[in-house]
Amino acid sequence: MNDNQKLIIRHRLGLALQKLLEQNKQAPAKNAVNSLHQLATAADIExxxxxxxxxxxxxPQFTTLVSIASGFNIPLSELIAHFETITDEAALKQIEQQKKNAKKKAKRK
Amino acid sequence: MNDNQKLIIRHRLGLALQKLLEQNKQAPAKNAVNSLHQLATAADIExxxxxxxxxxxxxPQFTTLVSIASGFNIPLSELIAHFETITDEAALKQIEQQKKNAKKKAKRK
Structure with missing residues (x-):
């Protein structure tokens, strides 16, 4: 796997977490985490x-992922199933957006 | 998650890989990997x-896991589903066995 493929996979995973948080915001279940801060606390991760x-x-390392899933209070396989629904295109979109934001930030300096 | 919990999770993941290789040995599908060497080659990992x-x-890191699943030619969620079937007890058994083997090895020296 080359670095570009790894980048896309990292972003697909990131988007899966964002999607889960968004879902929890829309349909709040009891004790469901709906922010990165709540997730970090529930997962016991920095x-x-x-x-x-x-x-x-x-x-992330495998054990970190296990902690993140437990923070969401779902099995890891469910977290991964979410990851698998995120397309490369969605990942590339987030990558482009980050690049644009970085450029804007650089210009402001 | 403390170090002992991480140890158990690592061993559960390791046992899941061993189980998948064993299954492929028992019922060989076309191009299915059935040894660590074949898996490493198919996954393009050292x-x-x-x-x-x-x-x-x-x-392992997440992208390494994705490569391992692709080496097995299965979705990552399927690899994780196997991981979830491995009990803590099975992991503790492998940990004990490794400790015994290490002691034997030390004695032989």
């Missing part, structure tokens, strides 16, 4: 790790 | 990484 995974900036 | 994951000695 906030910056959860944030970086959700932004596609981190390739 | 052999020692696949070996360490299967022995519960490595906590």
């Amino acid at each position: 906030y910056y790790i959860v944030q970086n995974v959700s932004a596609g900036k981190k390739d | 052999y020692y990484i696949v070996q360490n994951v299967s022995a519960g000695k490595k906590d």
Whole structure:
């Protein structure tokens, strides 16, 4: 797998987390986490790790993923099933958006 | 998650890989991998990484898992479903066995 493929996979995973948080916002179940801060607390993981995974900036270890799934209170296979619904196109869109934002930020400096 | 819980999860994942290889040996499908060497080649991952994951000695990154599933020619969610069937007890058994083997090895020296 080359670096570009890895980048796309990281972003697909990140988008899966965002989608799950969004779903929990729309149809709040009891104790369901609906923000990265709540997820980090429920998963017992540092906030910056959860944030970086959700932004596609981190390739998490397996045990971190297990913790994230438990933070969502779902089986890991369900989290992965969500990941599998995210297309490469959606990942590429997030990557482009991040690039644009980075450029804007650089211009402001 | 504490270190002991991580150890158990790593071993459950390793046992899931071993189980999949064993299943492929029993009922060989076309092009199905049935050894760690074949898996490493099919997944395009270094052999020692696949070996360490299967022995519960490595906590792989997410993209490595995606490669391993593609080496098995199954969706990642299916690999994770196998992981979820492996009990903590089975993991603890493998951990004990590795400890015994290490002791034997130390004695021989």
